[in-house]
Amino acid sequence: MFSRRSDFGREKNRLTLAHHKRLRAGDAICDLTLSNPTTEGLLELPGHSAALKALADARGRHYRPHALGLPEAREALAERLADWGPRPEAHRLVLTASTSEAYAFAMQLFCDAGDGLLIPRPSYPLLDGLCQLEAVRPQPYALAYDGRWHLQPSALRAALDASSRAAVAIHPNNPSGSLFDAEGAAALAALELPVISDEVFAPYPLExxxxxxxxxxxxxSSLCLTLHGLSKLGALPQLKLSSIVLSGPDAQVEEALERLESIADNFLSVSTPVQLALPAILEQLPQTVSTIGERVRGNLRRLKSRCEGSAVSVLHAEAGWSAVLRLPALLDDEGWALDLLEHAATLVQPGYFYDLQGGPYLVVSLLPxxxxxxxxxxxxxxRVNHHCRPEAKGSGPSGRQPGIR
Ligand SMILES: Cc1ncc(COP(=O)(O)O)c(C=O)c1O
Known part of the structure; x- marks a missing residue:
């Protein structure tokens, strides 16, 4: 009765089951996976109240459908996006209701059912789901780590076949925090395919x-769709507003815009109030970016100084909200995550969630x-010390933490 593309499997993974069990038992868990910036008490972002008040603009009583977005909202956003790249022309900017929706539109623009889409590995897991919904085949190309993450042109070519229609670049990537350098960009350009560049974390440089x-x-000569979103840019995921900037050869950009207008016209999903409020929302943005930037850079400094001289290494991260840790190969990714939850009441993400290979790796959010x-x-x-020094087993914090049930 149901489609294959709506089948996401219904089994929960072992870590989620173990986490839910501890929550049901009322245990206090230290959550190092928190990445929702609106989580109660996580961040003081005073500019948000003014931004949210702007949603009450009386003009929002009237529905003004505009498939690509209201011109004044696109103009205001183009101005602000100049902080993270060349200032886009407002008429080459498309508003969407989320970055996920921007990906879906890009896939609808370039791919038919069964076509391939090059996707970096590691990258965040949502991409596989989005491909499944659009009946597109993800073609992972591996990024290599040798003290820094980088693209190996041979890995990109190995993933390519006649069905490939576009290449996704996540720049900075989540969770690796990596950026494409000139060599990586040249390898992408050499494919002569459109590039979909997800730059939602660009405002948050780390190293x-x-x-x-x-x-x-x-x-x-490269047609490029650059994706940004208020969920990271303004720490306002609940407002559901993202954008696509089109760049490249004029004729291709103009045709892509026309087609995107038709795609978006079928949904008209961006609300009028959020578009009217956009100028006020964008005003508070520098303050938000600086508060979050200080938090994530500070936590990365703390992480590196604590891990120095330990058996845990922190992988180099150029930008973003996460850090990848490499642990001793005494347990696998999931084994470490379960061990930390069980014995240290601490929740982290195993690297395999992001298709990190060759670990064990854990991913922690820098936002808490x-x-x-x-x-x-x-x-x-x-916990790592406990496992690395067998003589210490049976003493020290091998059981549950004091004060934690
Ligand atoms: C790299 C990256 N792009 C896009 C998204 C999704 O953004 P949105 O909430 O705007 O759909 C995420 C979510 O975490 C992400 O990590």
Whole structure:
């Protein structure tokens, strides 16, 4: 009765089951996976109240359908996006109701059922689901790590076949925090396929001085769709507003815009109030970006100083909200995550969630409050010490943490 593309499997993974069990038991868990910036008490973002008030603009009583987005909203966003790349022309900017929707529109623009889409590995898991819904075949190309993540042109070519229609670049990538360099951009351009560049984390450099837009590194002959979203840019995921900037050869951009207008016209999913409020929302953005930037950079510093000299290494991350940790190969990704949940009441994500291979790897969010973050990392290091020093077993924090049921 049901379609194959709506079959996402109904089994929960072992970590989710174990986490739910502990929550049901009322246990206090230190959550190092928190990445929802609106989570109660996680961040003080005072600009948000003013931005949300703007949603009450009386003009929002009238429905003004505009498939690509209201011109004044696109103009205001184009102005702000100049902070993270060349200023886009407002008429080459399309509003969508989320970055996920922007991906879906890009897939509908380039792919028919069964076509291939090149996707970096590791990357965040949502992409596989989006491909499944559009009946598109994900073609993973591996990024390699040798002290820094980078694209190996041979890996990209190996993933390519006659069905490939476009290449996704996540720049900065989640969770690896990696950016494409000039060599990576040249390898992408050499495919002569459209590029879909997800730059939602660009405002948050960690070890990079700044994140250039990928379209700055691509030749003028590359058709590129650059994705941004208020969920990361403004820490306002609940407003459901993202965008696609089109760049490349004029004729291709104009045809892509016309087709995107038809695609978007079938949904008209971006609400009028959020578009009217956009100028006010964008005003508070620098403050939000700076508050979150300080939080994630501070937590990365703490993480690196705590892990120094330990058996845990922190992988180099140019930008973003996450860090990838490499642990001793005494357990696998899932084994470490379950061990930390069971014995240290700390929740982390196993690397396999993101298709990180060759670990064991764990992924932690850099967004939690600093004291919670430090506490969680200390517990993680205690567990690693416990496993690495067999003589210490039976003493120290091998059981549950004091004060945690
Ligand atoms: C790299 C990346 N792109 C896009 C998204 C989804 O963004 P949105 O909430 O705007 O759909 C996420 C979500 O975490 C992400 O990590």
């Amino acid at each position: 990079a001085a700044r994140c250039s837009a990928l379209r700055e590194l691509l030749p003028a 409050r600093s004291r919670d973050f430090e506490g969680g990392i200390d517990r993680l290091l205690e």
